[in-house]
Each structure stands twice: as C-alpha cells, then as structure tokens.
Amino acid sequence: MKIAFIIGTRPEIIKMAPIIDLTQKRGIEYVLIHSGQHYDHEMSQKFFLDLEIEKPHYNIGVGSNSHGKQTAQMMEEIEKVLTQEKPDVVMVQGDTNAVLAGAVAASKLNLAVGHVEAGLRSFDRTMPEEINRKIADSCSTMYFVPTEESALNLAMESIDPHEIFITGNTVVDACIRHLKIAEENSNLLRELDVDGDILTLTMHRAENVDDPERLKNILDAIMELEDITVVFPVHPRTLKTLENFGYLEQLENSDHIKLTKPIGYLDFLLLLSKSKFVMTDSGGLQEEAITLNVPCITLRYNTERPETVTAGGNILVGSDKTKITETIKKISNDNELYKKMQEAKNPYGEGNSSEKILEALLKFEKEGKLDINS
Numbered sequence: 409m410k411i412a413f414i415i416g417t418r419p420e421i422i423k424m425a426p427i428i429d430l431t432q433k434r435g436i437e438y439v440l441i442h443s444g445q446h447y448d449h450e451m452s453q454k455f456f457l458d459l460e461i462e463k464p465h466y467n468i469g470v471g472s473n474s475h476g477k478q479t480a481q482m483m484e485e486i487e488k489v490l491t492q493e494k495p496d497v498v499m500v501q502g503d504t505n506a507v508l509a510g511a512v513a514a515s516k517l518n519l520a521v522g523h524v525e526a527g528l529r530s531f532d533r534t535m536p537e538e539i540n541r542k543i544a545d546s547c548s549t550m551y552f553v554p555t556e557e558s559a560l561n562l563a564m565e566s567i568d569p570h571e572i573f574i575t576g577n578t579v580v581d582a583c584i585r586h587l588k589i590a591e592e593n594s595n596l597l598r599e600l601d602v603d604g605d606i607l608t609l610t611m612h613r614a615e616n617v618d619d620p621e622r623l624k625n626i627l628d629a630i631m632e633l634e635d636i637t638v639v640f641p642v643h644p645r646t647l648k649t650l651e652n653f654g655y656l657e658q659l660e661n662s663d664h665i666k667l668t669k670p671i672g673y674l675d676f677l678l679l680l681s682k683s684k685f686v687m688t689d690s691g692g693l694q695e696e697a698i699t700l701n702v703p704c705i706t707l708r709y710n711t712e713r714p715e716t717v718t719a720g721g722n723i724l725v726g727s728d729k730t731k732i733t734e735t736i737k738k739i740s741n742d743n744e745l746y747k748k749m750q751e752a753k754n755p756y757g758e759g760n761s762s763e764k765i766l767e768a769l770l771k772f773e774k775e776g777k778l779d780i781n782s
C-alpha cells in the first residue's frame with residue numbers, strides 16, 4: 409500500500425504527524441505533500457522539527473490568496489503529484505482549504521480518500537471550514553471520526569456505516585507523546601518569566617479577527633482581566649488585523665498581557681499544560697484543553713466540538729465582552745466549578761488514534777476496498 413498524505417497548515421501537520429510517524433515505523437510506503445498554505449517558519453517548518461517528521465516530498469508553495477485562487481492552485485498541483493505518484497489512498501485531515509483541494513483532486517482521479525477528523529459539523533455555513541468539511545466528506549471513501557457524535561452526523565448524511573471508523577482524535581496521540589518531551593526540554597516558562605496564574609489566549613477565526621466590532625469586544629475583555637497573566641501567541645492573520653486596526657501598541661503596553669510570535673508545539677504544549685485557563689477560537693485547542701484538563705473558554709457562538717461542552721470542559725462565550733469577563737470571574741471564584749471543568753472526561757480517546765486509523769487502512773486494503781474502480 410502506498411499512502412499520499414496531504415497537509416497545508418499548522419494543525420494538519422500536528423494531527424497528521426502521529427499517522428505519518430507510524431506509517432514510517434511500519435515500513436509502509438508514503439509520500440508527503442505540503443500545499444504551502446502555511447509557510448512562515450513558526451507556522452510550518454518548526455512543527456516538522458518539533459514533531460520529528462521528515463521534510464515533505466513535495467511543497468506546492470501555494471502561499472496566501474483568496475479562497476478560490478488558493479484552492480484552485482492547490483488542486484492543480486496536487487492533481488499533478490497524485491498522477492505521478494499513483495498512491496492507493498490519499499489522506500487528508502480536518503477542514504482547511506488543503507483538505508478541500510486534496511479530497512476533490514483525489515476523488516476526481518478515482519483515488520480512495522481517507523478523511524481524518526471526518527464528520528465534524530458546526531451547522532454554520534458562514535464558516536469556510538464547514539463548507540470544506542462537508543465537501544471533503546462527500547469525496548471520501550473512509551471516514552476516521554473522532555467520536556460517536558461525528559459518526560452520527562455522517563449517518564444522518566447517508567454515509568455507509570461500514571466506511572466510518574470511530575478512532576478518537578490523533579491530537580491526543582500528539583499531545584501525550586510530546587508533552588513528556590516538552591516537560592524535559594522546554595524553557596518557555598522561564599523565558600516568559602510569568603508569576604502566578606496564566607491564561608493562554610489564541611484566536612485566528614476570520615469571523616473574530618477580521619470583524620472590527622468582535623475583535624474590539626474580545627480585546628476589551630482581555631484588557632480587563634488584569635488579575636491573570638494573558639499569554640497571547642499571535643497567529644499571522646491576527647497580527648495583520650491587530651496592526652491594521654491599531655491595537656498592537658495598546659496590547660504591548662498592557663502589563664498583564666504577553667504577546668509572542670506563534671510558538672512551536674513543544675513550548676506551546678507546556679504553556680497550555682501550566683495554564684489555569686485557555687481562551688480560544690481554535691478547533692484543536694478545544695480538544696487539547698480537555699485532554700490536558702485545562703478549562704476552556706471558547707470565543708465562538710457554536711462549535712463542531714460539542715462533546716467538549718457536553719462533557720463540561722468547555723464554555724462558549726462568543727465575542728461578548730461581559731460574557732467573557734463574567735465567565736472567567738465566575739469560574740475563578742468557584743473552586744467546585746473550576747474542578748468540575750478540569751475533570752471533564754476527554755471524549756477524544758486514549759492516544760491510540762493513529763494505530764486505529766492505520767489498522768483500518770490495512771483492513772480496507774486487504775479487502776480490496778481501496779480500489780474504488782473495482
């Protein structure tokens with residue numbers, strides 16, 4: 409069996425890494441294709457170093473552009489590589505434009521497509537990621553879903569249950585493995601020189617950071633949270649809008665806020681594990697927070713990770729300033745509630761998702777189901 413892995417952004421590198429690593433260890437042939445959607449050292453190459461995966465065999469170097477142009481360029485180049493490499497199965501992960509381009513290009517070449525983190529739905533079609541997930545799922549042959557809820561979403565869309573594998577999320581594999589390494593090697597906390605409690609903040613969703621009103625509400629709330637040190641590694645999209653809307657100086661001059669560049673995976677995991685709270689609009693962070701028992705406050709009005717909310721580890725606050733500050737105050741002042749959030753059961757598995765995914769692939773290969781023309 410020959411597997412083609414397609415990745416394009418920071419979370420795809422992190423979540424695909426455990427499967428790539430296992431593929432390599434088992435001596436299975438593979439080709440790694442990077443779309444180049446993320447290209448800064450700290451958004452891409454740093455993760456190859458931290459996660460100890462080999463350099464991609466191909467980097468399409470698509471860079472930043474409008475959705476249409478970026479997706480079209482990726483499709484064109486991915487098609488060329490797949491035609492040349494002739495893999496038995498093409499693996500995509502998550503909900504970015506690279507997933508959309510990879511799944512469409514592969515399925516039009518009549519190649520089997522395995523979608524890792526399939527079946528997630530926010531039911532919010534204004535999110536580009538929701539469109540990408542749905543299209544990728546309609547092009548897929550095998551669905552590696554993290555939870556029963558995501559399996560049900562696919563069942564409601566008439567996907568054959570034999571093609572759905574409940575595997576947990578590979579982010580747990582990555583988290584468990586790399587936290588140990590981070591604890592031994594990371595100097596970040598010393599470098600940040602933080603006293604007391606930490607709130608780790610990340611945001612990059614277009615609907616938050618590109619919308620002046622929502623961005624202002626969130627930042628006003630953060631400014632008010634003076635009793636806790638806010639560590640804020642800034643995503644490049646967010647840096648652009650903080651600069652454009654003139655917020656950067658104000659944030660840099662706030663004593664309780666520490667702005668940093670995007671942080672490598674090892675340092676970030678350590679930071680997260682030592683945080684009292686995480687506040688985020690990231691998908692992966694909602695999963696990692698519950699994995700590491702850190703209460704999560706999500707800066708969104710909906711989530712495709714509802715299991716984290718049902719389990720009690722995640723609260724959705726949207727971009728409402730009062731809701732954000734009041735929620736943090738409420739949890740900080742209520743030890744029992746804080747503990748309950750910390751103890752929320754992780755719905756994403758025990759850290760063996762990559763093994764489950766590879767087993768399913770080998771089973772499908774053995775049964776001849778990867779050949780979708782037969």
Ligand code: UD1
Binds near residue numbers: 505
């Ligand atoms: C993308 C994904 C999003 C995912 C996120 C992970 C889509 C539609 N969006 O969003 O689902 O959650 O990655 O982080 O696929 N930029 C740089 N350097 C880089 C990359 C981007 O400066 O290495 C800047 C560019 O100005 C670019 C902007 O960030 O225009 C946005 O990048 P883009 O890849 O379009 O979307 P993300 O917001 O990163």
Ligand code: UDP
Binds near residue numbers: 422670
């Ligand atoms: N992350 C990181 N450094 C940072 C911010 C995030 O390593 O400075 C990791 C985080 O641990 C998680 C992933 O990046 O695994 C989430 O990526 P992002 O929020 O960009 O995308 P999303 O998950 O929302 O698609």
